[in-house]
Amino acid sequence: GAGVSQSPSNKVTEKGKDVELRCDPISGHTALYWYRQSLGQGLEFLIYFQGNSAPDKSGLPSDRFSAERTGGSVSTLTIQRTQQEDSAVYLCASSSLAGRVRSKQFFGPGTRLTVL
Amino acid sequence: GESVGLHLPTLSVQEGDNSIINCAYSNSASDYFIWYKQESGKGPQFIIDIRSNMDKRQGQRVTVLLNKTVKHLSLQIAATQPGDSAVYFCAEYEGTGFQKLVFGTGTRLLVSP
Numbered sequence: 243g244a245g246v247s248q249s250p251s252n253k254v255t256e257k258g259k260d261v262e263l264r265c266d267p268i269s270g271h272t273a274l275y276w277y278r279q280s281l282g283q284g285l286e287f288l289i290y291f292q293g294n295s296a297p298d299k300s301g302l303p304s305d306r307f308s309a310e311r312t313g314g315s316v317s318t319l320t321i322q323r324t325q326q327e328d329s330a331v332y333l334c335a336s337s338s339l340a341g342r343v344r345s346k347q348f349f350g351p352g353t354r355l356t357v358l
Numbered sequence: 359g360e361s362v363g364l365h366l367p368t369l370s371v372q373e374g375d376n377s378i379i380n381c382a383y384s385n386s387a388s389d390y391f392i393w394y395k396q397e398s399g400k401g402p403q404f405i406i407d408i409r410s411n412m413d414k415r416q417g418q419r420v421t422v423l424l425n426k427t428v429k430h431l432s433l434q435i436a437a438t439q440p441g442d443s444a445v446y447f448c449a450e451y452e453g454t455g456f457q458k459l460v461f462g463t464g465t466r467l468l469v470s471p
Contacts, residue, residue, distance in 0.1 A: 246401070275459075284447060284461035285402070298458060333401050344390035344409075344451050347459060349401035 244268075246350035248334050254356045255324055263319040263353045267336030274317050275335045275347060276309060285333060291317060324357045331355070370468045377438045379465045381431040381448035390451045392459070393422060393433045397444045405433070405446075435467075443469045 247266045255261050267274050276288040287301040291311045302308070306324075311317040321328055331352040339345035371377050383391070389410040394402035406417045408424050408431075415422050421434040431448050445464040452460045 277461075284463045285449075285459070287458050287460070290458060301458075335401075346392065346404050346407060348404060349394075351399075351401045 246334055246336050246348055248332075248350040248353050250353060251351065252354045252356075254358065256358050257326060258323055260320065260322045261324055261355065263321075263332050263355070265317045265319070265334030265336075265350060267315065267317070267334070268338075268348060269315075271336035271338050271348075272314065273337045273339065273345070273347075274311060275337075276317070276319050277333045277335065278303075279331045279333055279352070281330075288319070288332075321355075324355075326357045329355055329357045367463070368466045368468065370470065371438050373438060373440060373469055373471050375438050377433075377435040377442070377467060377469075379433045379435075379446050379448075379467065381433075381462055383429050383431060383448075383450050385450060385452065385460075386426075386429065388450045388452070391422070391424065391431055392449045393420075393431075394447045394449060394461075395442075395444045396447065396464070402447060438467075438469050440469045440471055443467055 249264045274291040277285040278288055279285050289296055289309050290298040293314050294311050306322045309319045331354050333349055333352045335347040335349045337345040337347045392407040393405040395405050396402045406420050406422050408415045408422045413424055419436045423432045435442055445466050447461050447464045449459040449461045452458045
C-alpha cells in the first residue's frame with residue numbers, strides 16, 4: 243500500500259482480556275518494528291522483524307506480549323491478560339532495508355489501546 | 359544507559375519566525391540520526407535524516423545540524439507556519455546492532471499566527 247496501516251485505530255478492552263493489534267507495512271518493506279508510546283512520552287521500542295524472524299525482542303515488556311509476522315508482510319502484536327499499564331498508543335513502522343544497514347522508518351497512524 | 363534527550367519541552371514562536379529545536383545524544387558511536395514530526399493523533403512523520411559523516415543537511419525549509427564534538431543535534435525550521443505545530447522527536451540508531459531507534463521525549467512546537 244501507499245503507507246503503513248494499522249488496525250484497529252482504537253481499542254477499548256477490559257483488564258484481563260487479550261487483544262490483537264495488526265500492522266500492514268509498506269509493500270516490499272522487509273523490516274517491521276513495533277513501538278509503544280505512552281501519553282506525552284517518546285517512543286519505546288518493542289520488537290523488530292527482519293522478514294518473518296524477530297532478531298531483537300529485547301523491548302517486549304513482559305511475557306504477556308508477543309508478536310508474529312507471516313509471509314514477510316502483515317504483523318500481529320498480541321497482549322494477553324491486559325493490564326491498565328498497557329494503555330498506550332502502539333505504533334508500527336517499516337523500512338526497506340534490514341540487517342545492519344541504517345534506513346528510514348516509516349510509521350503507521352497507531353492503535354490507541356485503553357484498558358479499563 | 360545511552361539515551362537521546364531534548365533540552366526544551368515546549369517552544370513557542372510567531373508565524374514567519376525561524377525555529378530551532380535542540381537534541382543532545384550520549385552515544386558517541388551513533389552514526390545515523392532522524393528527526394520526526396508528530397501531529398496529534400497521528401504517527402511520527404519522517405522529516406530529515408543525517409549520517410555522522412555530515413555536519414549539515416538541508417531539506418525543504420528544514421536544516422539539520424550535527425555537532426559530533428559536543429554530541430548535539432538541531433533542527434532548524436525556516437519561516438515557521440501554523441502547520442508546523444507538532445511534537446518533534448530526534449531519534450538515534452543505537453549502537454552497531456539492528457535497526458533499533460532510540461527516541462527522545464520530544465519538543466512541542468507551538469506556532470502562533
